[in-house]
Amino acid sequence: MSLPGFAPDNTRLITATGQGLVAGNRLALSARRLPAETAGVLLPRGAGSDRSVAVRLVPVPELPEDVLVVPEQLALEYGLADAPWKLSAVEAAVPATVELESPAELSLDEATRRVQNSPLLSGHVFAYGDGQGQADEWIDVGGHPFRVRSVTDRSGQALNGVLSIGSETRIGVFAPGVRSAVDIVVLADCSGSMGANDIPDVREGFRIRKDLRVTRMEALKRALRTMIDARAQVDGLVTRFALVRFDLTTQVLFPGRDGMAEVTTAPGDRSLEQLRGAVTLLKHGDQPTDIGKALHRAGELLYRHGVPDNDKLIVLVSDGAHWAPMSEDRSGESVAGTEDPVSTMEELHTELGIRLHAVGISDQTLFGRWWDDYCKQQKVRLQPPQHLIPNHELLQQLVDVAGGDRHRIGGVEVLEEYFAELGSGVVRSVGAPAQRRLPALQLDPGAVTAAARRTTVDPSRRELWETRVETVLGLYSEICAASVPRLGYALFDAAPPADLQRLRRIALSHMDFTAWLAAADKVFHERIHKSVRFPKSDPKYVAKLPLPALVEPLWDGRLGEVHGLRNFFLHNPEHEKRTEEQNRQVGEVLLKHTGKYAVGEEDAEGWQRLQGGLLGNLSAVLADVLDLLVSPPPGQGEPAPAPVEPTAPVEPTAPAAPAAAAGVRLMQQGW
Known part of the structure; x- marks a missing residue:
């Protein structure tokens, strides 16, 4: 069975956070497009990879017909906001037995109890044992990851492919x-x-x-x-x-x-x-x-x-x-x-x-x-x-x-x-899984419909943004060429085309901005030469660099805002370990670029202002770096510019503004 038409060109991808129906690998579709729950395969095609993801497709009557609701974490992990994807329904085999290995933090008694009482195991969809060196498969049970150790059919033979735990499947727990x-x-x-x-x-x-x-x-x-x-x-x-x-x-x-x-x-x-x-x-x-x-x-x-x-x-x-x-x-x-x-x-x-x-x-x-x-x-x-x-x-x-x-x-x-x-x-036997009980969709269908309408960007704003991004990419390319003869090495390693393409995306929501921020950090922080990637407090270290003056634009805090915000939004998206100081630092960065300390989840204007401010930082830093690379070297005996005192980058790990327990975010595909 296939689901024709579920692709970025005509399907609006909505993300959901918090507890509810859409979580893990459970996706929600309109009941008019999907008559009954089934297994599916989501195939992202970005970043040079064709990794397929086994998903559980659940019909919801109230959803618009052309909307697909996915967990935010899954969307971030596979870059669904920035690359083509394809969704198909598939027929999943039902195992006779599934053996799970309990996590280290649980006793065998506690692990068995959690598996026995889980209402989400029956119907769970997963891919296992494709024979191509597939990494371990994990199943979340009540917030604890259990590794799949073995899956067999009724004759005791190993099962491979896309599988769905049935009401008659016998579950065992290994410790x-x-x-x-x-x-x-x-x-x-x-x-x-x-x-x-x-x-x-x-x-x-x-x-x-x-x-x-x-x-x-x-x-x-x-x-x-x-x-x-x-x-x-x-x-x-x-x-x-x-x-x-x-x-x-x-x-x-x-x-x-x-x-x-x-x-x-x-x-x-x-x-x-x-x-x-x-x-x-x-x-x-x-x-x-x-x-x-x-x-x-x-x-x-x-x-x-x-x-x-x-x-x-x-x-x-x-x-x-x-x-x-x-x-x-x-x-x-x-x-x-x-x-x-x-x-x-x-x-x-x-x-x-x-x-x-x-x-x-x-x-x-x-x-x-x-x-x-x-x-x-x-x-x-x-x-x-x-x-x-x-x-x-x-x-x-x-x-x-x-x-x-x-x-x-x-x-x-x-x-x-x-x-x-x-x-x-x-191994301890658990028996058949508990009766299937799926939670309700955590999103209000009205909010989903409203978010799905926000699918366009003003043409004049898009054109201006494209021009600014082209300027930044042009500076980046010139620096890559000029740094080798001047420094003896490339200041930036060449970035994958997919990451450069993501920089062209205008943010419509917090989700969009986070995806853009991750790409910007990959290009301008992760791929910068290790000698200047992080500020060093030792003046002797700076003096030994081929061009010590480079540390002034690279370490003055403008690049640090990109890297710090990236850690802030991506390292702890559930806001579990934020501190007052971290929130204050990020709030100041937001105020500087947007005029306010917090930006709402769906505040497209606010995220675009922040995005534009960071892009301006990148443009200015790259221009300063290029000027230094192409300027004549200091004369014989002329002292090099004194190194600047480094400004520490923003390094908090959680958003300044508290997030709602569940959110609706549109993921715009292409332009």
């Missing part, structure tokens, strides 16, 4: 080991079917040989060693561990006595070494499987020997041998009926808060390839023995009743990935 304490019992299936060698041998991400395979038991042991190596890198909270082998019976292999033990990296502690030894003792036998009895044993260990406030987790690793009751005339491996596994696990979760992760070894595809190869080698056509066929139906049912934690299926690489994560942290 690294340094911030989470968890007691873990690993149940290792040692029944006869674990001897099947249908697992491709994968090391360092590569197949050793096409026909080389290892047994399911060997794959499990490799994965457990990976977990131990990961745990050795983490000095986290106190964690207790037990390794239990099971078939028809159960046996605790670690610790050596019946119970659980801490696994630490403390000097002189042999727990990791002992755990490695226990893994070596794992081997498959010829018995069937009693998963119910194994779960009961694990629950008993966690109840009797776990740390009271720690999370409690059972990790069941099995090939999922056929578990349905078998008649007397059938043979092969099955789950014995001592304990009903599903009801046992449900009771452990409900009564004791014990969670379960299930890791299924092998799958139908791996087994099918192995069995086909076996039949070809033997030159026979046989049906495979039922007890060898991997079946993860029971594992999934156990996960469903135990908090919905992860269920993974596969070979060596899947096992090693899971256990590496288990060694470094813990």
Whole structure:
């Protein structure tokens, strides 16, 4: 699906601030143009970049048909005021699971609570895993950023592209080991079917040989060693561990006595070494499987020997041998009926808060390839023995009743990935997201309509502004050419054409002015040679410059106004840390250029006066600099002009005038 006509040539872009519907990556459109909420892709095309942004498009009946409301922060970040853009609706895949990593400042309990209660997760749109080195994806939950660790479909495969969290999506929260304490019992299936060698041998991400395979038991042991190596890198909270082998019976292999033990990296502690030894003792036998009895044993260990406030987790690793009751005339491996596994696990979760992760070894595809190869080698056509066929139906049912934690299926690489994560942290299931509740649009539709009408600039004022900007750009170009022969280097590095083009824009609002100010600072401050970028108080430093007299126009405060206001408006747009002195300094600059201490958000006249004053500063400074560069050097023995006492630039970090909780700003495109 596409949204024809949503482009700068005929769409008025309005920005919104404060709390409300339009925030983060949520955009609002007229319901006459967008019949239902959907995912979208916003493609800014400025500054030499074609970065796409996944957005959530929400229809609002009261909005004008040709208006798009975007969050101010998103508009600033992607330069929507100064470059072409395109908006399209797309079909987003709905993940079966999404795993989020909690931020460092939150405990696992608090992180889980916030995710569980967030009304904005259901329907949230994000882009993930495009395979092109995409940076980490973050989801804001109640003001805290959670990193997306993994996204999978119903088959457990990773999902990429534009995604939307659905009402059935299962959410998990991961906390690294340094911030989470968890007691873990690993149940290792040692029944006869674990001897099947249908697992491709994968090391360092590569197949050793096409026909080389290892047994399911060997794959499990490799994965457990990976977990131990990961745990050795983490000095986290106190964690207790037990390794239990099971078939028809159960046996605790670690610790050596019946119970659980801490696994630490403390000097002189042999727990990791002992755990490695226990893994070596794992081997498959010829018995069937009693998963119910194994779960009961694990629950008993966690109840009797776990740390009271720690999370409690059972990790069941099995090939999922056929578990349905078998008649007397059938043979092969099955789950014995001592304990009903599903009801046992449900009771452990409900009564004791014990969670379960299930890791299924092998799958139908791996087994099918192995069995086909076996039949070809033997030159026979046989049906495979039922007890060898991997079946993860029971594992999934156990996960469903135990908090919905992860269920993974596969070979060596899947096992090693899971256990590496288990060694470094813990995942807690949240379940499905809370019911979707979007806040109301924070803008008054009447104000939006009024702001949308302000789309033109008086032609005579535009012409005068263009002339003044051309003068400044001409001086800038001449300085770039004249400074190399006089100084030995360019006083200004060449600025990108997109930044120079932004200087031509006349401000219609605070938003427009801020975008212009950012471009001016990039061209005339960030790209000036480092030797004169900031005032230095040491006269000896100034005397060593190729042309010391340059510091007088560059350090007299006129350029400092541009840089100081840039920090003022962009470093802290939410006005959280302003001081009285910072507000006073900026108020004086505003008074100097506009005749008043504060400029309203939509006061186009005021912002244009301030813009014009700063442009005049730039023109005068550049003219003075060019005069010095092209003037004859001082005669032999004639002293150079004494350096001026530097005037500190304005450096506050918040606007002088308090901003409204929510604002309406028009972003004019082009001329």
